[in-house]
Amino acid sequence: MTVNDDSFTTWNHREEIAESMIPIIGKLHRERDVTVLLHSRSLVNKSVVSILKTHRFARQIAGEELSVTETMPFLQALTTLDLGPSQIDIGMLAATYKSDDRGLSIEQFTAEAVAGATGANKIERREGRDVVLYGFGRIGRLVARLLIEKAGSGNGLRLRAIVVRGGGAQDIVKRASLLRRDSIHGQFQGTITVDEENSTILANGNEIKVIYANDPSELDYTAYGIKNAILIDNTGKWRDREGLSQHLRPGIDKVVLTAPGKGDVPNIVHGVNHDTIKPDEQILSCASCTTNAIVPPLKAMDDEYGVLRGHVETVHSFTNDQNLLDNYHKSERRGRSAPLNMVITETGAASAVAKALPDLKARITGSSIRVPVPDVSIAILNLQLAREASREEVLDYLRDVSLTSPLRRQIDFISAPDAVSSDFIGSRHASIVDAGATKVEGDNAILYLWYDNEFGYSCQVIRVVQHVSGVEYPTYPAPAV
Template sequence: MTVNEDSFTNWKNREEIAESMIPMIGKLHRERDVTVLLHSRSLVNKSVVSILKTHRFARQIAGYELSVTDTLPFLQALTTLDLGPSQIDIGMLAAMYKADDRALSVEAFTAEAVAGATGANKIEGGEGRDVVLYGFGRIGRLVARLLIEKAGSGNGLRLRAIVVRGGGDQDIVKRASLLRRDSIHGQFQGTITVDEATSTINANGNEIKVIYANDPSEIDYTAYGIKDAILIDNTGKWRDREGLSEHLRPGIDKVVLTAPGKGDVPNIVHGVNHDTIKPDEQILSCASCTTNAIVPPLKAMADEYGVLRGHVETVHSFTNDQNLLDNYHKADRRGRSAPLNMVITETGAASAVAKALPDLKAPITGSSIRVPVPDVSIAILSLRLGRETNREEVLDYLRDVSLTSPLKRQIDFTTAPDAVSSDFIGSRHASIVDAGATKVDGDNAILYLWYDNEFGYSCQVIRVVQHVSGVEYPTYPATAV
């Protein structure tokens, strides 16, 4: 047999193993509300090829490809345990087992590593938490996709309603079509049907009421069976406490804004300051996509090296706030054609750092340029560090942060020498460190941080909502058993 035939046979064998993993992953998710991860990437509802590609990602982490033959035994062991709602990383299990010198069986090691999610220790699933989307634009529809995807056993977040202004004939049909197909993010993974008579969208079995209203004061959510819901305001129309308080109607318990909050509204970047949210806080903001992109790596660098000052330059994709062709706009430059120009604009991300990282006293400045791409941006973070270092040390540190630190869901890492913006469409991380572009000279460091300003940000929003709803399930294993 030739080498090529050996390689092909190996591939087919791995395909077969990945195929066998799919029903186990699905059953754990549906019946026990367990999300199986591989180095913080979800394997739920993934295809055979997607599972194999996710395993291959480990090449840039440890220098070798993680095989499904390595992770399958851990997945099989999980199916035998009395698990409660949780997230379990089989990539981390495999890596930690390899480093363990106690000669335990895979079954014994796995049981020990996830003991906090089993038996008397496990979290009992509840009835779930109602969620309402106020607005159904770019972020609103992506958040809807994520909520539907994460419905799992039904014990987590439940998208119950969408509030929009009436748009005329076939309004609900058109909105459902925009949820079904997206020019950037592709097809909705599942089925969507519409009942115009009851103003309901059914997406993968989730019945979502479409409520037409011009103002929050017009709605009594309890009339739709909605109670203690978290409302996600995607409009950006209200950004201070007084305005957002208008949403606190019957049936609504908390309000989460998908834009920077003003005044005393807490600006939350999940992974950095979400644990500062007070239990009785009813109004909070998820800050901006750019703030979410720069704050986690900024915190990581400040923790390890200290940061004396910094500047962030964002090269940002154009948004709906800009005009397709030159026309009047209340802002000075955003009236010029977005697909035809680079447009200098402002960013509030630098000033927002102080809200998310109050202990960081370093001055951070910022500016922004909008460019003619529809999605994915890059933040160039230039830092004066508290001590001298070198490029190799910084890259090793950030690679480790992306894998094993509390920020591993926020910070990703790529070594691809030919990476470009479209490669990161659909990334679930708040930002991705581009290793090849990183520059370090003594106490000066420049980080290039890619981020999907639509989808990656929407994932951060969902994490905040999960946290305040009480359905942010613990992740296992910890970094040490």
């Protein structure tokens, strides 16, 4: 047998193991509301090749590839336990087991590591929470995809309705088509059918009512059987408490804005300050995509090194707020053609840092340039640290943060030397540290942070909604603090 034959045999063996993982992962998700993760990446509804690629990705972070032969025993051990709703990271289980010297079996170690989700400790499956989308643009449709994806267990969040202004003939058909196919994010994973007569979209078994209204005051959501719902406003039309309060109609309990909030509206970056949300808070904001990209790594750097001052320059993909060709716009430069120009514009991300990180004493300034790409942006975070550090030290620290810290769902890490913006389309993290571009000299550190300003941000929105709805289940093994 040749070397190539040996490699192919190994690949086939791993394919076979990954294939056998799929029904186990699916059964845990449907029957017990357990989401199986691998280094913070969900394996639910993933293909054989996707599972193998996710394992291989661990090599970029941890320095060596993680094999399905290593994680499969931990997955099998989970099936023997009396598990309750939770998220369980088999990548972390495998990694921590390697460093454990007590001589425990995999079964014993796994039972101990997830003890908080088993037996008398397990939490009960919670009743699903209704969700309404107000607006159905770029963020609205991606949030819809995520809500539908996460409805597989039958619990958790349930997308019940979408509110839009009427758009004329075949309005619902055209909106469903935009949900079905996306030029950037590809095909919807599943099936979509339209019932025009009843103004309903059926997506993977989820019945979603399309409600036409020009103003929030026209609506009584209880008429559609919606109760105690969380409304996600992705229009950006109202950004202060007075305007957003218009959504607190019959059937709506809380309002979440997918844009920076004004006045006393809390700006929430999941992973950083979501635990400050008061139980009785009815109106909150998820800040901006750029704020979500820079605040987690900024917090990580301040926690370890201290930050005295900083500047963020964002190189941002163009958005629907700009013009396709030169035309009138209320802003100074945004009226110029988005696909033909680099456009200097303002960003409120730097000032928004103070709302999400009130304990940060450093002054952060910011500016932005819109560039001719349709998705994925990069934030260049230039920091003066309170102490000197080496490049290797900072990279090792950020790599560890992306793997084991409470910010591991927000911060990703990549060391690929040829990475470009399109590689990060579909990233579920708030930002991705580019190791190759990172610069550190003395007390100065410059971080290059990629982020999918559409999809990564939408994932952060969903995390906030899960938290305020009470369906954000604990993760095991617990991340290092």
